[in-house]
Amino acid sequence: MDIQTLEKYARQVRRDIITMTAAAGAGHPGGSLSSTEAFVALYFDVMNVDPKDDKNPNRDRFVLSKGHSAPGLYGTLCERGFFCREEFDHFRQLHGILQGHPDTKKCPGIDASTGSLGQGISIAVGMALGAKHTGNKCHVYTIIGDGESQEGLVWEASMAAAHYKLDNLTVILDHNGLQIDGTNDEVMSLGDIKAKAMAFGYDVIEVADGNDMKQVVEALHAPACPGKPRYIILNTLKGKGVSFMEGQVGWHGKAPNAEQAAQALKELEG
Amino acid sequence: MEKKAIRVAYGEALVKLGEENEKVVVLDADLAGATMTNGFKKTYPDRFYDLGIAEANMVDVAAGMSTMGLIPFCSTFAVFAGRNYDQIRNGVCYPKFNVKFGFSHAGITLGEDGGSHQAIEDIALMRVLPGMTVFVPADANECYECVEAAARIEGPVYIRTSRLATPVYDPRPFTVGKGVLIRDGSDCAIFSCGIMLEHALDAADVLAEKGISAAVVSFHTLKPFDEELACVYTAKCKNVFTVEEHSVIGGLGDAVASAIIGKGVEKFMKIGINDVFGQSGKPADLLKEYELTGPQIAEKILKNL
Numbered sequence: 374m375d376i377q378t379l380e381k382y383a384r385q386v387r388r389d390i391i392t393m394t395a396a397a398g399a400g401h402p403g404g405s406l407s408s409t410e411a412f413v414a415l416y417f418d419v420m421n422v423d424p425k426d427d428k429n430p431n432r433d434r435f436v437l438s439k440g441h442s443a444p445g446l447y448g449t450l451c452e453r454g455f456f457c458r459e460e461f462d463h464f465r466q467l468h469g470i471l472q473g474h475p476d477t478k479k480c481p482g483i484d485a486s487t488g489s490l491g492q493g494i495s496i497a498v499g500m501a502l503g504a505k506h507t508g509n510k511c512h513v514y515t516i517i518g519d520g521e522s523q524e525g526l527v528w529e530a531s532m533a534a535a536h537y538k539l540d541n542l543t544v545i546l547d548h549n550g551l552q553i554d555g556t557n558d559e560v561m562s563l564g565d566i567k568a569k570a571m572a573f574g575y576d577v578i579e580v581a582d583g584n585d586m587k588q589v590v591e592a593l594h595a596p597a598c599p600g601k602p603r604y605i606i607l608n609t610l611k612g613k614g615v616s617f618m619e620g621q622v623g624w625h626g627k628a629p630n631a632e633q634a635a636q637a638l639k640e641l642e643g
Numbered sequence: 644m645e646k647k648a649i650r651v652a653y654g655e656a657l658v659k660l661g662e663e664n665e666k667v668v669v670l671d672a673d674l675a676g677a678t679m680t681n682g683f684k685k686t687y688p689d690r691f692y693d694l695g696i697a698e699a700n701m702v703d704v705a706a707g708m709s710t711m712g713l714i715p716f717c718s719t720f721a722v723f724a725g726r727n728y729d730q731i732r733n734g735v736c737y738p739k740f741n742v743k744f745g746f747s748h749a750g751i752t753l754g755e756d757g758g759s760h761q762a763i764e765d766i767a768l769m770r771v772l773p774g775m776t777v778f779v780p781a782d783a784n785e786c787y788e789c790v791e792a793a794a795r796i797e798g799p800v801y802i803r804t805s806r807l808a809t810p811v812y813d814p815r816p817f818t819v820g821k822g823v824l825i826r827d828g829s830d831c832a833i834f835s836c837g838i839m840l841e842h843a844l845d846a847a848d849v850l851a852e853k854g855i856s857a858a859v860v861s862f863h864t865l866k867p868f869d870e871e872l873a874c875v876y877t878a879k880c881k882n883v884f885t886v887e888e889h890s891v892i893g894g895l896g897d898a899v900a901s902a903i904i905g906k907g908v909e910k911f912m913k914i915g916i917n918d919v920f921g922q923s924g925k926p927a928d929l930l931k932e933y934e935l936t937g938p939q940i941a942e943k944i945l946k947n948l
Binding site for chain 2: 489491496498506526529534536577
């Protein structure tokens with residue numbers, strides 16, 4: 374798909390994120406907005422998925438390890454045709470399929486229930502290992518957070534991914550630098566995350582601007598490195614696309630009010 | 644009487660299951676020689692995955708593998724039910740993934756490794772998880788049945804096994820969720836789970852010598868729990884005593900208590916680990932220290948009848 378069309382979808386997904394969180398009065402816009410290019414590139418250009426056949430065993434798998442960025446995933450799944458946009462009205466509401474964090478039992482297109490940080494990448498490793506075991510040629514993608522990378526489980530999973538030579542696994546780091554209590558460096562420094570990923574046996578690609586669709590698409594299409602899991606660092610901006618949210622710690626888990634939502638939607642027109 | 648550790652039966656059952664069902668894969672965390680999965684490892688090296696000393700990752704990897712149509716059996720020590728808990732809860736039970744947990748070395752009869760390794764809380768942790776089936780086989784034969792049943796059940800299953808060699812009783816009919824009457828009686832009912840069956844039967848012998856007729860019922864399934872049988876024996880015997888190698892909080896005793904409350908029970912007592920941790924020692928000495936031998940159980944029952 375051409376970059377311009379993908380960018381158009383990304384703008385629409387960003388509007389969905391604002392609409393959804395504003396209507397619910399809750400949710401996580403910041404990290405959803407920083408991951409938007411990755412979501413759109415995966416679902417519209419990279420992954421082999423079919424909304425009309427969402428349980429096809431040969432489909433590519435996606436696990437949102439940073440499960441709180443659900444609004445971005447929900448917007449993308451909706452635009453891709455997995456469910457109708459009326460579901461946005463029930464985001465985070467009783468009996469809704471769009472739970473506060475992704476729920477594989479309730480929502481079409483969700484391959485694993487996530488939200489407890491560190492677990493998604495580990496489940497993705499299991500999927501990739503299971504795919505190898507069963508001869509399934511699918512590829513498994515997961516997006517992890519930089520704050521999430523403080524969880525020990527991320528590194529246990531990484532060790533296993535390299536040990537079992539899971540070249541059918543792509544781990545995408547949404548590196549926006551912010552987490553609930555402040556910057557990564559204020560809360561718990563990640564150090565040289567690229568060197569760490571390499572030391573853990575990943576084939577690492579760093580994307581200078583993880584909110585640049587062209588760069589993201591190129592990285593995701595880079596040929597696999599035989600015998601090694603892939604790790605893509607996306608240097609992103611938390612709250613990307615909404616001026617008053619960009620780079621602001623406070624918009625991690627806070628919904629815009631009606632006035633703020635109106636302004637955000639205006640900025641995201643076009 | 645022949646003796647065999649239930650963990651050994653678990654290992655044998657996996658080998659048999661592996662032959663019957665090619666979807667079965669076994670995961671371990673560097674304990675194959677202790678959890679007894681090394682038999683499976685040797686027989687089906689391509690279906691055995693060691694995840695290293697990383698139990699939490701093992702559970703979520705199993706969760707992911709189950710989504711590919713496999714039936715993973717995760718094996719480690721029961722004490723790590725706590726370490727793995729978030730993964731068991733959110734990674735497996737919340738999405739109702741088809742993962743089995745065969746956790747060994749449960750209870751104080753683990754022995755010399757001491758209190759840090761003696762799981763006295765795992766049944767409570769597992770019972771409270773929605774959708775989890777909880778098996779506590781009483782002997783090797785029941786363990787074979789539990790492993791077979793686990794593979795048939797669609798969803799998470801926990802199997803608690805023990806390190807110590809314990810008596811192997813004649814095979815009994817096995818139905819998931821059904822308790823087993825081992826010995827009938829009318830004055831009191833002793834409900835046991837796991838390897839405490841041996842000691843419950845010893846207690847019943849001691850009581851018989853004193854003219855007290857004790858029924859012994861063994862529960863291999865703690866969830867779903869056979870409330871009906873518990874109520875039948877409560878109505879018949881009036882006096883109910885539960886015996887478990889687990890904390891008296893959240894285990895068999897509490898499952899029985901909530902089943903029989905208001906059902907005509909007169910005396911009720913939970914016999915188990917009384918809200919303390921274990922310690923190093925020989926299994927036989929530990930059972931005595933924590934008052935779980937047959938004569939000690941009988942004494943408690945006599946005092947409370």
